[in-house]
Amino acid sequence: MPPSSSTSTSHKRRSVADEPVTSVLPGGDVPYDPDHAFSADEEVLAALGYKSEFKREFSLFTTFCVSFAVLGLLPSFASTLFYGMGYAGTAGMTWGWIVAMIGIQCVAMSMAELCSSMPTSGGLYYASAVLAPPGWGPFAAWITGWSNWLAQVTAAPSVNYGISAMILAAASIQNPAYIPTDYQTFLLTVFIMILHSILSSLPTKKLAQINSLGSTFNFIALIIVIILIPSGTDRPSRGLPRFTPSAEVWGTIYAGTSFPPAISVLMSFIGVIWTMSGYDSPFHLAEECSNANIASPRAIVLTSAVGGTFGWFLQLVVAYTVVDIGDTLDSDLGQPFAAYLMQCMPKSAVLAILALTVIAGFSMGQGCMIAASRVTFAYARDDCFPGSRWWRRVNGTTGTPVNAVWMNCGVGVLCLCLIFGGELAVGALFSIGAIAAFVAFTTPIFIRVFFVGNRFRPGPWHLGRFSIPIGVVASAFVVLMVPILCFPSVSGADLNAQTMNWTVVVYGGPMLFVSIWWVVSAHKWFKGPKVNVAHLMLGPEGNVVPGEVIEGKRADGVAEEAEGEGEDVGKTVGKRGSLDKM
Template sequence: MADAPEIREARPRRSVADEPVTSVLPGGDVPFDPTHEFDADEEVLAALGYKSEFKREFSLFSTFCVSFAVLGLLPSFASTLYYGMGYAGTAGMTWGWIVAMVGIQCVAMSMAELCSSMPTSGGLYYAAAVLAPPGWGPFAAWITGWSNFLGQVTAAPSVNYGVSAMILAAASIQNPDYVPTNYQTFLLTVFIMLIHGVMSSLPTRWLAQINSGGSTFNFIALIIVIILIPAGTDRVARGLPKFTPSSEVWGTIYEGTSFPAGVSVLMSFIGVIWTMSGYDSPFHLAEECSNANIASPRAIVLTSATGGLFGWFLQLVVAYTVVDIATVLDSDLGQPFAAYLMQCMPQKMVLAILALTIIAGFAMGQGCMIAASRVTFAYARDDCFPLSRFWKQVNPITQTPVNAVWLNCAVGILCLFLIFGGSLAIGALFSIGAIAAFVAFTTPIFIRVFFVGNRFRAGPWNLGRFSIPIGIVASAFVILMVPILCLPSVTGADLAPDVMNWTCLVYGAPMLGVIIWWFVSAHKWFKGPKVNIEHMMLGREGNLVEGVESKANDSGSDIVRDSKAIEATGKGVTEVK
């Protein structure tokens, strides 16, 4: 990794076996450019088939900051309180959160292991292509990529919708005669989206500083709110005990659905899953992070663990202080978190907490747009989208994928028209984010566990002998939750279009279209992740190189790819099978 220049002159091409990554390059060689001294991160990325196109100005801390800002515990909790509290009550918020976090943490650790082995902006999409059985790589990448894109592109609009709803709810608290309308919520959300589009187009160094500040504020605001709610509650002045008895908090399941209590608790996991779905951001920022195959997986696990712990603390203080769940859900304020605060806090304190949550939500939305733009850029780089040549361009001034930012911004604004379909319609954005993200998260994990097994070549951060058991738990958790998240809250004669869970349609229809597109056309031209560096072994354009093999690492484990061919293109080579 840190060879001296004279060694490079004696052996101009390094073996990928010397790099702690799972390579796709033929023969395991890193391209050699006598005019450029490769640093450790560039060697790792070159072994994966890409040239460095971003400045590596994210550290472990700044990467964690972006990820934690995308996680946005406080605004995420406020935006999804309707599901976490409304489906199963306080029981779902207390021990239900713990159960959900076991599965989520397993997903995060398995993802971190993949990130250490393949630290690219393509992330999960790249891993699915490399690990899939021969001939299935492009299809695995296609499904993973599009599902991840749907999760990423709906993240910013759903977060910003929650922020707008809180802003307008605060206005209603100040002026009880004011009732927010759908078009006001829509216009305010669009305005916030445009601001985030401008901010996300800035240079990487500025983005790192902005997100460090935003994440720091997120964390401080979360701590303040966790302390402020139990300290400032005025339940006693309202003739209630200061806190609800533990037996009631932990033992009472609110009948918020027509399903049995156990299923209702599982349905309440949508709040946990959506809140905790931002920890993949370090994977997508790996090409902008220094020491990526160590720092990025650490940031993934740190984000998930920190978010899970502090998110549970927030759940606890709300569960012990809520007065009437039904009133929270049916409030005219249109925002359950604001309605909850009005039940147990003085008005000035309510407005203060809402202000902290709104600012934290603004930072979260901007972090979501940054992460989404990197995903779009990575997929466009491999021609996954129509007009990919535009979306994969890196702005020469800012050195960031500005075109990808504005594509995501436009798609997000179109999604916001769901606001006019009512609360359940716009609520589908949250379910889509949960399902789409976790399908993308788990597809390469499932392939790695059940198809690659012990042949997986782990990076420097790995789970050792616990890798496969943890991967099995992660896969089982997601397989269980996908159908659960599509269930409506009511059944039988009470099920009507206005109370239907539209997730299966809003997520399923695009994914069905993507699958049809694959079999009709895309399988002919989409060949998965592309190598966009000129590899000196290939010779002139058009040559075919037989086999793709990464040699065994020091522990003897390896992953061998029996690809039939690597076809050279003007920009590099593309994995065919």
């Protein structure tokens, strides 16, 4: 899609309604910059109302690399084994994973379709604002944005907590007399957070290179572990068959909760959902990706499909080799994955696998930090946060949102104080990541399916006639899972402050606060995505006429210059009423 040019006296220009992007700009708007001819990606972003502020140095492959690193199958699985195995046992890990992936893949495909139509860092937040019924756009953006931000800002702390627990568990394996303390876990996790923040402040090109290496290692480590565990297990030397019989693996539901088996299996989906929640990263990196309205949605679907397939292989390997689920969950090592490995592998192999997992986890945490900073930048650009003018600044040296990186680091360190509240308290970080992410993922999808009708204009990557059915399945899956993710593992007299599921407090509390904030104050000043690109208006016959530029300048003189000298006016794409009509 080359930039449009005009050398004739007819001054005809392409409008927002001419090509497939769903935008906040009215149908007759034309983004305009008298000093710059828009590239194809800049045209699409300008049609969404934003000027380009990043270098487009991510490709389909490097975007997929960041996304796959954020997915982090090996460290994600290791960090959430307590839930996946502990709630439903091996049945939840085998056929339970397949059932969960049906809903998750539908969410990913529906999200990819939105990304192709609206490839901006604001991602889901922008889509909710544009697609919501008249009058509801700002509120939909507000709720989606804050829920997504909670998922993003807690991702790196939860990943890094899992890494720290594995490092200290390895130390305990080497020296059985050593027992890690909460204070040591906290300090090590904060140190890793600081390292990630330093790396995330680097220029975009360096970030792409680092994450490409990290993602490649992540994938290689995953393959090595999938091969190493079944080939290197020493179960026979312990008087056990090499693998547990299939009838037991697929048919036995571990009584890890006080609820019926079907509910226990659904509760075990928290491990699948949290593990598979990183495929939205390409959406948030769209403003740094070349050919974003095709490459970014492809990266979303590719990440979910590849992650779901290889994640299931890893689940099968562990399900067939675990010896005692109860001992795995209650081990003094304090890390179920390390305890599981000690049951079926030689000590040297255990340490090797933990080392691979820790390195892969470091790469995952790095990707989480990058994605979170882009979300924070995008929302601060629209004044969502107190002090937004600081968090939306792009560093002049690195060309990246450094302030947003360190803001997220500070919030993440505060979240890590939950470590001192015990295992269930810090476990809420994982539940938040699952529930907050999927609420944000599905809100614009739900709006798209049930309220938009023909107002949605698909981009070049779309689902065609399967769009609505897939969106319905995605919405139904999340509506079912949101309350399930808030269930405690026990009920009745056993339910107390130590055994309750704190997700409803740690996620529900902040969301209740921002909802009250909306009613009391935010509805008066927050209007959703704020257009920041200069634009003109088309007359009834397509001629450029004087209009007001969003940045506060007048376009009268510019319009005359365009008429007299044939200035290039970038063509735009999409159709949607202005936010004032939302």
